[in-house]
Amino acid sequence: MYRGRFAPSPTGPLHLGSLLAAVGSYLQAKSNKGNWLLRIEDIDPPREPKGAADLILKDLEAFGFEWDGVPQYQSTHLAFYQDVVSDLLTMKKAYYCSCSRKLISQTAIRNNTGFIYTGRCREKSLSDGAIRLLTHDKMIYFNDKLQGTFKQNIEHEVGDFILKRSDKQYAYHIAVVIDDHLQNITEIVRGNDLLAVTPRHIYLQSILNYHIPEYLHLPLITHPNGDKLSKQTGAKPLNKKYPVQQLYKVLTMLGQNPDKSLQYEPLNNFWEWAIKNWELARVPRTIPQFVNEM
Numbered sequence: 001m002y003r004g005r006f007a008p009s010p011t012g013p014l015h016l017g018s019l020l021a022a023v024g025s026y027l028q029a030k031s032n033k034g035n036w037l038l039r040i041e042d043i044d045p046p047r048e049p050k051g052a053a054d055l056i057l058k059d060l061e062a063f064g065f066e067w068d069g070v071p072q073y074q075s076t077h078l079a080f081y082q083d084v085v086s087d088l089l090t091m092k093k094a095y096y097c098s099c100s101r102k103l104i105s106q107t108a109i110r111n112n113t114g115f116i117y118t119g120r121c122r123e124k125s126l127s128d129g130a131i132r133l134l135t136h137d138k139m140i141y142f143n144d145k146l147q148g149t150f151k152q153n154i155e156h157e158v159g160d161f162i163l164k165r166s167d168k169q170y171a172y173h174i175a176v177v178i179d180d181h182l183q184n185i186t187e188i189v190r191g192n193d194l195l196a197v198t199p200r201h202i203y204l205q206s207i208l209n210y211h212i213p214e215y216l217h218l219p220l221i222t223h224p225n226g227d228k229l230s231k232q233t234g235a236k237p238l239n240k241k242y243p244v245q246q247l248y249k250v251l252t253m254l255g256q257n258p259d260k261s262l263q264y265e266p267l268n269n270f271w272e273w274a275i276k277n278w279e280l281a282r283v284p285r286t287i288p289q290f291v292n293e294m
């Protein structure tokens with residue numbers, strides 16, 4: 001059975017960009033007669049304003065999303081993450097690292113996405129610090145259902161990456177992989193900004209002997225200057241008063257060609273039409289024109 005999910009980080013209210021990811025994953029799940037689960041990725045408390053998770057749930061409800069089961073909260077899963085990270089350490093597939101940010105910035109190679117960690121602490125057998133995953137000189141390939149084939153040599157292009165930071169916070173990469181496994185997710189539909197980190201997830205899944213789900217990375221909405229619409233770039237929160245107009249807008253960006261009249265329909269008619277007529281083949285890989293916020 002198809003199981004999809006939406007996994008927002010509660011770093012602020014939902015905006016048009018997050019709505020597009022929610023709508024794409026919801027329509028994929030519903031049109032496949034599957035489940036759609038909700039997971040709040042609240043593992044970075046300093047970045048999470050109080051009450052943001054509740055606001056997200058209220059917005060999703062106001063926009064007519066119906067999720068299966070109860071929402072999961074990553075902050076309640078820390079013991080699972082710890083078990084897995086401890087196992088990886090025991091199996092010598094992960095190791096402690098004491099390099100400071102400053103040292104890394106002085107010694108690591110820099111590419112366009114950040115620093116490539118050189119594995120300085122690999123052989124040191126330390127017993128404290130950040131925990132990194134040991135990577136190998138191996139190309140990881142996967143076939144994204146929308147973006148096509150993507151490949152990456154993690155050791156060369158990223159380096160041994162962090163699973164748990166020295167301040168004891170778990171990294172997104174380990175949390176997302178464990179939760180998608182625990183929730184038996186069969187297909188991951190999310191924004192294309194996460195395409196380049198997917199090889200890390202697939203690598204972790206293979207080391208942990210998890211089933212590897214399908215991946216589908218949706219086009220991003222951008223500001224007129226090309227920056228991704230996000231909380232950091234000042235995206236406006238969704239407006240709960242006019243859900244259908246905003247849903248109509250993202251459905252159009254997703255290439256579904258709804259009739260103009262759909263934006264004036266009640267919420268349930270909108271969803272009925274959208275689920276019935278959803279066609280993945282029409283979704284563009286990128287959203288060509290820069291779109292201003294509503």
Ligand code: GLU
Nearest residue numbers: 007008009041176190194
């Ligand atoms: N929590 C991530 C975000 O809000 C999404 C993670 C995912 O879908 O894998 O950007």
